[in-house]
Amino acid sequence: MSAIITTSTTQAPGTQAPGTDGPASPAPRFTSRLHRGPGRWVVLVLITLCALAVIAPFLLMLLNAFKSPSDYSSNGPLSLPTEIYTKGLTTYWEQVNYPQKLLNSIIISSAVAVAATVVSLLNAFALGIGRVRGRLWIVGLFLLANMLPQEALVYPLYFFAKQVGLYNTQLSVIIIFTVIQSAFGTYLLASVLGTFPRSVLEAAALDGASRWQTLWRVVFPITRPTLTVLVIFFFIWTWNEFFIPLVMLISNKTQTVPVALATLQGDRIMDAPTTNAGALISLIPCVIFFLIFQRTLTRGVMAGAEK
Amino acid sequence: MSSATLSRTDDASVPTGRLTSRRRREASYWTYFIPGAVLFTAVIGIPFFYNIYLSLTRWSGVGKPRFAGFHQYARLFADDVFWTSFRNSLAMVVAMVVVPTVIGLVLAAVLFDYLGRRFGAGVVSVLRATFYLPQILPVVVAGIVWGWVLRPDGAVNGLLEAVGLGSLGQDWLGDPGFAMPAVMLVLVWVQIGYPVVIFMAALGRVDPELYEAAELDGAGWWDRLRAITIPQIRPETYVVTLTCTIAALKVFAPIFALTRGGPENSTNVPSYFAYNTFFKKLDVGYGAAIATVLTLIIVVVAGVFMALQARAERRDER
Known part of the structure; x- marks a missing residue:
């Protein structure tokens, strides 16, 4: 469910917010003898070493992003830079026209996040609240669509996009991911709205609200925490998407941040410092999103659970 | 949507006697499903089946696909x-x-x-x-x-x-x-x-x-x-x-x-x-x-x- 959820599908492996204190450790109100002794320190050191191994590639990247090519070839990848060398960064920045790529990624991801959430909400309104006939089949279809590998759609999409003149436009990627993300969003929201309190809907109807008004004045405000989480998920998932943007976006003007990095690396023209500098500036936006979003995410997820 | 308000108290489990109002009620909900259904058909449905069709052909991407049965499989x-x-x-x-x-x-x-x-x-x-x-x-x-x-x-x-x-x-x-x-x-x-x-x-x-x-x-x-x-x-x-x-x-x-x-x-x-x-x-x-x-x-x-x-x-x- 990655693409689907993760997973990309990669999809579900999305964006749970770890930094926050979700599962608080149980209060240590009893301290048996098992809790003392040096054993725990040994385990702590071992786990910390594992954690260091996990961040080692990031540290190495940071170290080598600021190293000159000659420094790299004479002193290798592990030494500290003899001087702070920023030409790798500026080379990459200019070579790929990074601000343009950043803008492209922001446009595509924001448009998809909003459009896919709106489509999900409309679908889920019909399925979860309208309870239209055959809704179980429809939800099942969306679930199935979530699992489809993008490879099974990519050539027809590429071919049709060429026919209608959308090839190599951001609009093509926006439309495609609006649908792919809303397949997941519909599945999720339909079940959320399926439990929407009927009494609230009846009260709205008694007050003379039309369906349209009920949707925007009643359902929308109440489900907003869940919708916020969806917007964030869709934004990040779309930002990280690679396969379809790689196929659909071939020019400098349209490519996204990850695609630009991969195609440049594919040309094998980058030395080690430029590779690392490119990777570094490509992942900075994700770290920023993560820091911005993680509180909203935890709040949103909890609000959804309290219902 | 005036008809919608009339049938507002209906429930999905309404017995057959009120079928007409139920139909009308459903029709108004179906309209919310139209954008999603159209997009879904265009971006997932048709490409999915077209891909299956293509798997039964020989094609280089230009000209017309030639039907080849199960040759590719x-x-x-x-x-x-x-x-x-x-x-x-x-x-x-x-x-x-x-x-x-x-x-x-x-x-x-x-x-x-x-x-x-x-x-x-x-x-x-x-x-x-x-x-x-x-x-x-x-x-x-x-x-x-x-x-x-x-x-x-x-x-x-x-x-x-x-x-x-x-x-x-x-x-x-x-x-x-x-x-x-x-x-x-x-x-x-x-x-x-x-x-x-x-x-x-x-x-x-x-x-x-x-x-x-x-x-x-x-x-x-x-x-x-x-x-x-x-x-x-x-x-x-x-x-x-x-x-x-x-x-x-x-x-x-x-x-x-x-x-x-x-x-x-x-x-x-x-x-x-x-x-x-x-x-x-x-x-x-x-x-x-x-x-x-x-x-x-x-x-x-x-x-x-x-x-x-x-x-x-x-x-x-x-």
Whole structure:
């Protein structure tokens, strides 16, 4: 469910917010003898070493992003830079026209996040609240669509996009991911709205609200925490998407941040410092999103659970 | 929508007598489904079936596809690359599902039940966030960093040299014998944070008294893991293994960034194989056949998973 959820599908492996204190450790109100002794320190050191191994590639990247090519070839990848060398960064920045790529990624991801959430909400309104006939089949279809590998759609999409003149436009990627993300969003929201309190809907109807008004004045405000989480998920998932943007976006003007990095690396023209500098500036936006979003995410997820 | 207001008190379970008003009510809800249905048909429905049609043709992408029956499928089953790529899918499942789930389970249990009690939530949060870090970036960026780390003049060989083991250095991604293990290592690194975070959240809802009672009865850490932790978080284990298995069968970006399926197809996977056949070899019918088989495998695997889960739930209820 990655693409689907993760997973990309990669999809579900999305964006749970770890930094926050979700599962608080149980209060240590009893301290048996098992809790003392040096054993725990040994385990702590071992786990910390594992954690260091996990961040080692990031540290190495940071170290080598600021190293000159000659420094790299004479002193290798592990030494500290003899001087702070920023030409790798500026080379990459200019070579790929990074601000343009950043803008492209922001446009595509924001448009998809909003459009896919709106489509999900409309679908889920019909399925979860309208309870239209055959809704179980429809939800099942969306679930199935979530699992489809993008490879099974990519050539027809590429071919049709060429026919209608959308090839190599951001609009093509926006439309495609609006649908792919809303397949997941519909599945999720339909079940959320399926439990929407009927009494609230009846009260709205008694007050003379039309369906349209009920949707925007009643359902929308109440489900907003869940919708916020969806917007964030869709934004990040779309930002990280690679396969379809790689196929659909071939020019400098349209490519996204990850695609630009991969195609440049594919040309094998980058030395080690430029590779690392490119990777570094490509992942900075994700770290920023993560820091911005993680509180909203935890709040949103909890609000959804309290219902 | 004036008719909608008239029928407002209807319920989905209205008996046949009020069928007309129910129809009208449904009609007004169907209109909300139109944009989604149109988009879905255009972007998923038609391309999906068109791809199946293409798998029954010979086509280079220009001119008209020529119908070829099951020719492409016959080719597929006789193609060593196809079998290699699906064997490599099993390696992807090991690297993205089996290993991360097992290690993630142990890590989550150690962090939560063992270290959390002694060192507090702060230390545990920092460690958890660290393990999760690889999950937040585009996997292709991770692939490129690792591609450099594993290069002949990259950090791994540099490290080996620094500790006097330079003779063990390899072209890790360029040697057919080492490329797959190296790619698997990278994927474990990418995936590990996902089960850790999910499992720790799951442990948060397990009643602490269970652990206390077990401990008072003299159960060690391992006994508690086996008797409490694993059974209690089975629903999450199911979700993690299902989503990760599907992701493993579809994996593309890390292969693209690390090895492009090479050397000698030793790291080729179905999705990359299909991509290459579509867009580099311009053998569209064949690529469509690969994609169709991949789809079929994913749907079957997911179906088996769901059936097993449903059976397990029924068993629990009894």
